[in-house]
Structure formats: structure tokens, C-alpha cells
Amino acid sequence: MNVIGKLFILNLLFISLNSYAVTPEDFLYPDALEVECKDGSPMQEDLMYCVSGSYLDSDKKLNIEYKKRMKLLKGTKKEKLLESQRLWLKNRKYKCICEYSAAAGGHEAPIYLIDCYAQENYKRVKFFSVHDKFHRTLILSGFCFLKIAKISLNSSFFPKPIKR
Template identity: 35%
Template structure:
């Protein structure tokens, strides 16, 4: 089958994949829903729509891992530290969202804006997960 006959991924915005709620402290960034005609090939995306969808999937996976680590960490903390972690996480979410909106603004309105946003969300979330894993490791090694 020639490339021109391949089914096209129908994506309103790949960031819509990000709509799973954060079980941490609130909802994921406000994003429209995505409808994908077929699963994108994230090992070798061929279109901007696929790249956008893959960035959304990458963030969704990073967010899932962050929430798993957060849910492991929270019950190990005394009440006062738990409250501090919740407050820190809320502030971090605001930072993450604002930082990624800024990063996306360089290409605002362009077809790659969802990819830039999704990749930023994934990268920042992966770093936060490493931070939380460090706290968890420290508690587990006491």
C-alpha cells in the first residue's frame, strides 16, 4: 500500500490524550479530546498528527508513573509532611502547566504546538517522578 493510501490518524489535538485526571491533587491540564483512527506508530511517526499523538501518549505514560510513585510515597509520610507534599505537588502542577504553556507559545497556533506541549509535560513530569522516587528511596532505606 502506498503511503498516500495509509489511514490518517484523526487527531483534534494529541494533548487530548492527556485528559486522564491526576489522582494526585486535581485534573490534568485542560485539553480537548482526541479521536485516533488507529494507534500511532510512536517508534517511527510519519505525520505531524502522529507526532502530536505520540507526545500525548508519552505524557500520559509519564503521568501514570508519577501518580504511582506519589501514591506509594504519601502513606509513608507523617501527617505534617503529607500536607506539605500535597501543597508542593499543587504548586508543582501549576508550575508545570505554566512552564509548558510558555514553551508551546513559541509555536502557538502551529501544527506542532500540541507536540511541543505534550513533550514538555512529559519531560517535566518525568523529572518530578525522579524527585518523588528519591524521597521514596530515602524513606525505604531508613
């Protein structure tokens, strides 16, 4: 088979994989937040309730954090966040589909998929909060530096200028 034929087949495979990708919503237990999660249970249904609940919770938290930031930002910073979020969503999708594919055919495949999405959502929420703390620290450290500089300039440590 020539190179063009191989590229055609590879492209066809890529298009077919992207045309239908599984999502957590394909397997979620929508009432998972109303049912108590039985941690440690090996039962398929219990595991599905736990990961479904975790995903729904993480998705809700992520949406709140993202919307909060979008309201605060303006102009290019808002565009950068939107671009970053779109890229993150693609990466999350491909990472979790790979985990699902590794277990394809098994009963645990949906559990891996939903759990992967939930864990990635929680990581993104944590990223947002760490970014906030860093930003606040940066602002505070700049403020403290200015205060120290002002105190130092007004102190007797520096000689007073001579008036002529």
C-alpha cells in the first residue's frame, strides 16, 4: 500500500473516532446526588453511583469557578481563558477516552471514563484556586514592597537632601 493510501486510511480512522466519542453523560446515573455513595463496595451499581455523583459534583464546581472568572475578566484575559478552557476540554476528552478504550468491553469501562472526567474536573477547579492564591499573593507582595519602600524612604536611614 502506498503512502497516500495509508494516510487516507489513517485520516478515515481519525475522523471516525472523532465522529462518535463517548461522554460521561452516556453512562451517568442522573439521580446519583440523591443516592448515598457506598464507598468500598465492589458492586457495579454502587461504583456507578459513586463516580456519577463525583462527576456531577465536580462538573457543578467547575462551572461555578469558570463562570466566576469569566465575569471578572475583560478583553484579552477573557479571550485567553476561553482559549485555555477549550484546549483543556479537548485534552480532558482525549485523556479520558483513552482510559475508557483501555478497558473497552469490560464492565468497568464506564466507571473509568466517568471517574477520569471527575478527577480532571477537580484538578481544573484546584488549578483555578491555586491561580487565585498566586495572584493574590503577588498583589499583596507588591503592596508590601511598596509599603517597605515608602517607610524606608521616610526613615532616618537615608540622609535627608540638603536644601540650598
